[in-house]
Amino acid sequence: MPGRGVYSGLRVVDLTQGVAGAITTMLLADAGAEVIRIDLPGDPCAHLSGYRVWHRGKRRASLDLDADLAEIRALAAGADVLVETFEQAPAGLDAASLSALNPRLVHCSITGYGDAAAHRGRPAVDALVAARTGLHWEARGIPGTTIGRLSGWTDPLADLDADPATAVGPDRPGPMFTGIPWASNAAAYLATIAVAGALRAREVCGRGQHVATSLLQGVLCSTSIAWQRAELPDSESYLGWTTDPRAPKGFYRTSDGRWVQQWVQLPGFMLGVSEGDELVLPERGASPKDADLRISTDYTEMVLLHHFHPQMEAAAARFPAAEWEKVAKAAGVPFEIVRPPEEALLDPALLEDGCVVELPDPEHGAIRSVGSVVHLSECPAPIEKGTVPPGTDTAWAREQAARAPEPTPSAGTDPAAPLAGIRVLDLGLAIAGPYGAQLLADLGADVIKVNAKHDDFWMRTQYSHMSNRGKRSLAIDLKDPRGLALFYDLVRGADVVHHNMRYGAAQRLKIDYESLKSVNPALVYCHTRGYEHGERDSKPANDQTAAALAGTEWVDGAADSGGTPIWPSISLGDTGNGLLSAIGVLQALYHRDRTGRGQFVDTSIAYAHLLNASMAWTTPDGSVRGDRPVVDADSWGISALHRIYPASEGWLCLAVTSEDDWRALCAAVPAVAGKGRGDADLAGVLGAAFATDTAQAWGKILDAHGVPAEVCATAPGTVLFDDPDLKDRGLVVGYRHPVTGDMEMAGRLMDLAGGRGSGRPPLIGEHTREILLELGLSGVDVDALLEAGVVRDGVA
Template sequence: MPGQGVYAQLRVVDLTRGVAGGITTMLLADAGAEVIRIDLPGDPFAGLSGYRVWHRGKRRATLDPVSDVDEIRALIATADVLVETFEEAPSGLDAVSLAALNPRLVHCSITGYGDAAAHRGRPAVDSLVAARTGLHWEARGVPGTTIGALSGRVDPLADLETGPVTAVGPDRAGPMFTGIPWASNAAAYLATIAVAGALRAREVCGRGQHVATSLVQGVLCSTAIAWQRAEDPDSESYLGWTTDPRAPKGFYRASDGRWIQQWVQLPSFMLGVSEGDELAVPHRGGVSPKDADLRIATDYTDMVLLHHFHPQMEAAAARFPAADWERVAAEAGVPFEIVRPPEEALLDPALLDDGCVVELPDPDHGAIRAVGSVLHLADCPAPIGTGTVPPGTDTAWVREQASREPEPAPAGTEPVAPLAGVRVLDLGLAIAGPYGAQLLADLGADVIKVNALHDDFWMRTQYSHMSNRGKRSLAIDLKDPRGLAVFYDLVRGADVVHHNMRYGAAKRLKIDFESLREINPRLVYCHTRGYEHGARDAKPANDQTAAALAGTEWVDGAADNGGTPIWPSISLGDTGNGLLSAIAVLQALYHRDRTGRGQFVDTSILYAHLLNASMAWTTPGGAARGDRPVVDADSWGISPLHRIYPAREGWLCLAVLTDDDRQRLAKAVPAAAGATGEALAETLTAAFAADTAEAWGKTLDAHGVPAEVCANAPGTVLFDDPGLKDSGLISAYRHPVTGDMEMAGRLMDFAGSRVPGRPPLIGEHTREILTELGLGDVDVDALLEAGVVRDGAA
């Protein structure tokens, strides 16, 4: 129903603890579902600032899954969706029992490690999963890149920088703690996709299913750009410098002390506009991305150029205030933003006008600002207007609901892959667009990558390898009327068109929604952008500039405590936009299954980063704000009890979140008993320095203290685990150019899930796809000869 959201008729039961479950069920509530949250006793995450945001629009009851199991089961019997985070389900709440109770139930489990057998049973805490898997290392990366390390590559730039000092993070050796819970955020995106996919499958077959994801799958999702193993990492254009910590990431301090972000660094701009006493675009031009005389590509060896020009660009930035840089960058059309904390983003009137920031009633503060709508379905708008109520507010109502007799649910037929039989046309560029379409391929869709004729460079890169797997490629000139006619023929039989080019360019090519809807009224058209709707809509944007605008770079860089903002390669900006787009497409297909109508949907990189920083909230005037995690200046952690510690050899990560945990720690480290604050940190630092991390890990495990020994490198713990390869969590394939490849594989578990195949070569399936359209060999040959299409078959 218009104005109520696509899931207005659905009931969701939320039995989760922590970040991932809270965000997943918030997104379902934002889509109109009735979400009933059961606050569970002993929740170690109950104090998170994000709970005031993530539980908005939900009814809240306090029940015990053991003593109140009958009431909870009765409630689940009336539900469409259950989301839970049980590492071991209580009796009667396991997947088999619940499927028998309610065959139409879509049951989603979010765990720490899923079916990663070697890691199962370890604490399901974001920071500890990050420590165990090496995600804390990837926050800054390793010299030579993790791809180089995993691939056994000899680094030709090994002498470019020596010692522990890096351009990313604090001036010290070792892994670094991030303020954004990247693994949990990724798991939330994945769980929401899994639920949306299972709901769509239920529309087709009538039956629910058990779906799942985990924090370790969230790690694999968030590291997709940086964690790959290639037989030939030196193949042409494959390896980039963007994940190498020796490469400055475009942060400069302006004369007023504010940090600015210009990405990808453009020396022609930074040096060209700052030649005089005032910042100005020179009359000769040559400073925009389109006409720059001096630019730095992302190819690995271009890191030498970056190092050469970085000191000059740094000096130029320091001569002028941030606002002046912002003005001249907008004039030149250069991707640029001032880095700001997330609370400043929430006070931005443009974001409030767009709806990606929303003002909600609050029982303690009157009103708060928080992340708002992060995906739009044109035909199913769902205004967010209800805040978060205290735990237990609706306990009596929930018990009454549980006493009602549910209607019998027909069992239906066995579900298949959520997008089996669905065809997607992917016109995406770079990462955000293609990654979203790749997720649709993972769900069973036939995804046709519609390449421009000269996409060779980008299709060879590591960024293409992680965002184009499992697709077929058609290389075609859409500016040629004959090419456009072929594309229109594809549209007639397609279900989804997905892209992230500027919408004005789509209009000029006549592939905008309005044009394609005339050809296929059932089409779901997904457009992903950089920023919000409004004045910034036309600005060039990317993962890095949107992260600056939304505040994630500020949080991860410990800028609250004087640290330097960072853009970690685990950032879910481009990929987060793609993840949101997959959710939007699945919701629109669910709506189409019910109504027969296609629609326009859209998301953005900025929306993803606002969601990534959604633990932040502030009052409308900025007088009060949420107590979000704040990392110390050296990026050890957020408190003496939740941080990384150096041991005599290696590093440890603690996550002591409850009073019981603290008592266990006091038994494991008696000197820490009674100490608080800085004294506690000093005591623990001295204690852990007396022995190895491995030895301390055994001691802490024996006392039941939530802790992990930090992996000694990023990725190896997972990529060298044969069980993960056997289960498909790590995908392996042979590529015609880069040889044997390994990278993130199965990110979600659902009926019909599959391990994605390799990315295509440009134009590899051109003849095959044109033949499916009914063109004969003579017609295809004529198009090839005329240069309208390109055949790149391996």
């Protein structure tokens, strides 16, 4: 009912430790579920600043897996969802036991590596997974791109004379440590989708199921833009420069010392408005609408970037950031001042929107943190409860366990794909919209990509390949009344319309929610945006500008320590927005199954980046902030015991967090014995020790002593893409594309009934005839529409 969250009435048991599980259950609580957080003894992540955010709105009970197993099982017996992060589940809490105990339970496991044979048993720590898989390399990228490396491509710009000052990250060789836990964040999005999909399937079949994802699958999700293998990477417009570290990423320092980002770089704007002593918008040439010079994402355009970057850098340095922001808004140019996440949390516009929220806190009175990131018009769920101390609800939880229902016999049928029989119309542009719809295809939906007739360039790119798989393409002119009428006919038989165009454009095309609701009242309409609702709504936005606004570029670039902000290709901005939209659509379909009503769903790229940086919090006056991880200026890590070290050959990553870990390290590296864990010179001592031998040799020593550590992969992607076991298990999938040839990409991101890594992306208009014939048109009618230019057929 209106005014209650979509999951109101559902009970969730949270048996997780770490980032991914905590965020997953926070999102379920934000959607109205009653979450019982069970704080287990010895949680190695209890110190994380994000726990003060991620456990909001939850009841908290302190229980022990051994002494209180019967009570924990009793709580599971009465729950709808149980989320855990066991690498090996205790007896009685394994999937088979929980299914027998409660056949309607949706049981979600989040592990380090899932069923990947070569990696099972390795420490499930975000930084270590990033090191082992090459994610730390992809934080900056490699010259010629990872796609080029994986594809055996000869880089035509190998001799490009690039200024080191424009490169991503510090001026040193090797992988770089990021401040945002990208693998864990991605796993949280994926786990929430898996739970939402299983709950929707339960509405249809009556049974729960065991679903799962892993930090490894989170890596594959976060690298989906950058990690692809193509037989023909030279195909027209396919490869872009955005993941090459040599390419300037649009960061400039202004006269008042602030960093700003303008993306994609528009030289006509930066140079055109700064010709005089004041920033003045000329009559033409400085707006994306009339710029004479544009820089596309095509790989060879990197040469133009380097030509113009010094001039744009000099122009930026002449004026303060606020003046640049003002003129950029007037020109309609994507532009933001880069700021730390705490500054974003103090932004009154974000607070008014609700994507930042102020909640009671037992220690500080109140704190601000990320707020609501998915909106359902029929199921508003204001976030009002803060985080209570561990153990607050232990007695209550024991009472609930004592009243738990007796085990019930199996009921219902085996669950099928969560979206089997669901049709989605995807009008999305670029990545954020299309990626969300692709996730729906992965869950079994029939997704029709509604292309504009002139979408050729974008549909050929690597960005389209990772966000349009498993769809059918209909190319149609919606500005033609005949095309709009055809689209309305599709809407009558559709379940979901999904897009990320500016809403004003949708209204002008008459494909906004109000227009389409009159055609199909049960429609779920999902709109994803760049920013929050309010004054910024009219500003152009993208992954990069939203990341600047929300603070992830600041954190990853070690700007707290004097580093340069970065936008890494592993950024979950566009893709995070797509993941949030998939969560919203699944929740709305769950609600429709129960009520028969459709609704409007919305989310944004800025919401995704606020969630990505959700380890940050601050008091309302900004005087106290959370002790979030801060990366050093050279991007080695966040402390002497949680960082990357160069060895005589290769690199190592440590993640020593407990007293047991410390004792193991002292045994493995005798030089640190007798020193304190907080010694200022500890990094120097460890660095000197590791420099005496190779990373492989040290890795064996550290493993033998049980020290949480990994040898950093020697390159991004190869560890996973060259692993036949991952291909056999569908974690990396291959397909044949008519233009780029044999392709390999990320595959199965979630494990649930009917889930899949969907097939190849379509060619523009490839399925136009097929879809129109399904609508009931005759072949003659389709031929006439093609001849009139109302629709377009695909050609290889």
